[in-house]
Amino acid sequence: MFNDQLETLYIKYHRELYLYAFSLCKDYHLAQDLTSETFFKAILSLDDNVTYIKYWLFRVCKNLFIDNARKDKEYSNTEGLEDTLTSAITPLDRLIESEDKKHLYNQVINLHHTYREILILYYYCDFTLNEICKTTGITTGSAKTLLFRARKKLKIKLEGKNEI
Template identity: 45%
Template sequence: MKKDAFGELYCLYFKQVYLYAYSLCRNHHMAEDLTNDTFYKAMLALDKEVPSTKYWLLRVCRNLFFDFCRKNRDKILPLEDALLSRDEDPLEKLLQDEKHRRLYRAMQALSQWDRELLTMFYYGECSIHWISDFTGHSPGAVKTALSRARSRLKNLMQEE
């Protein structure tokens, strides 16, 4: 891959890959590592023709996360210990007004599956059909799961 093309790819997709990685692991440092490893793999492999680069990057990131989890089952800290304090949380710093903070907190209270679906659909701008292919579920099942995730998010937002 040419240096210019890789730089352009990095600029275009860094934020989306990082946010997706963060939604999976909820740890700033691990999300950075996953993002870096994803773009390293892209640098090595994207000389080949890939139909949809953004989706390919998200899939690589997801696979890297699951590989890490499988290899380090005994070393992974409990989630509460792995999270950064609110002062150090990079996403919390980005979210300035109270409405966004409430949404962020409600998203963190959801299950990983719900967070992943909502992140892919709204922040990653992935289509239902792509999410369906990515997760191995039918488009109808993805629509249903997305609707239920939205409903759970709405309930959490109303409770707060």
């Protein structure tokens, strides 16, 4: 029965979790590692009492990313980004099918990490503001402000006015 529950969780959340991990690290292979490590931790740690499993998975993924970044002091935000975005068919390519969506996603990826994270969670992972607050540990007011500022920055980038 436990295996069936894990399989259901994996099928339901692995794409969103991968997309979130990729938005954090911008590295195809590291995002895959973070996603699989998150589900490995789920196998080891989860019991039947976890009510907010989705948020728990995303929080574990973010913590794994932070741990990895601490271990690798020479982490670069742009390392491997061009190769990953232009490579052959990947799970990301299947998620983002049209050119407009790819352009939009590339603009989101190039935002500051706090703006990028909140936009990915809100629009790509369909989190509510309360869910974002639980996942990231910020207040509702901060989440609203970050989302507003992120949208504003993204609009400026999409209009081609990058001077701000």
